[in-house]
């Protein structure tokens with residue numbers, strides 16, 4: 001049995017509405033009711049967090065509630081932003097930092113990602129640090145340096161103790177929402193190198209305990225093979241998390257990989 005419990009997150013991005021977010025939550029709860037062996041979280045859009053939380057609570061579900069982003073400052077004059085206190089008040093336990101769409105569409109850099117990540121762990125929540133190379137970077141042979149830079153920069157000034165509340169998501173940008181997935185071997189190669197780097201930046205214990213999950217067009221059909229790789233501890237799922245049966249199949253694949 002693996003010592004790192006697999007983690008699967010469903011990132012709904014800017015999708016769903018009041019009705020479909022509630023339907024999807026109920027569908028995921030029902031489909032996952034018999035599944036233990038993997039920790040699961042869903043990341044709905046901000047406006048639906050409270051309604052999703054009510055459903056999770058009413059059903060006694062162990063699925064954790066996540067947020068797709070946050071602002072690092074305490075409550076104050078920051079029009080349009082959402083603080084960590086607000087997210088905690090809504091029952092959020094996990095927050096994404098540095099998702100590729102925030103880096104490449106919204107324009108967040110490593111420094112902003114690091115500031116958010118530190119605020120998330122300082123607030124006592126779990127942070128999912130997303131990193132990954134673009135297609136250009138991969139094709140020009142820069143996959144490893146890019147991921148190593150984003151890992152080091154994202155974790156700057158984060159203590160070894162705080163790493164208990166950090167999950168790393170390796171998400172090659174060229175695989176997100178494109179239907180292209182890294183092969184299990186290519187993904188394992190990057191994950192293994194990232195774990196080695198955690199050992200250098202922190203220590204062997206942090207390297208052994210930190211979950212490194214994969215994201216990029218994961219589906220029910222390819223999940224288990226990816227998650228069976230020794231350094232892949234689950235997944236961050238976009239498109240396929242919007243279909244309850246598909247998402248459940250992915251979580252089942254993660255749970256099965258835990259027994260490998």
Ligand code: PEP
Nearest residue numbers: 176177215216217238239
């Ligand atoms: C993501 O949003 O983090 C993601 C991996 O998306 P998709 O599964 O759709 O590629």
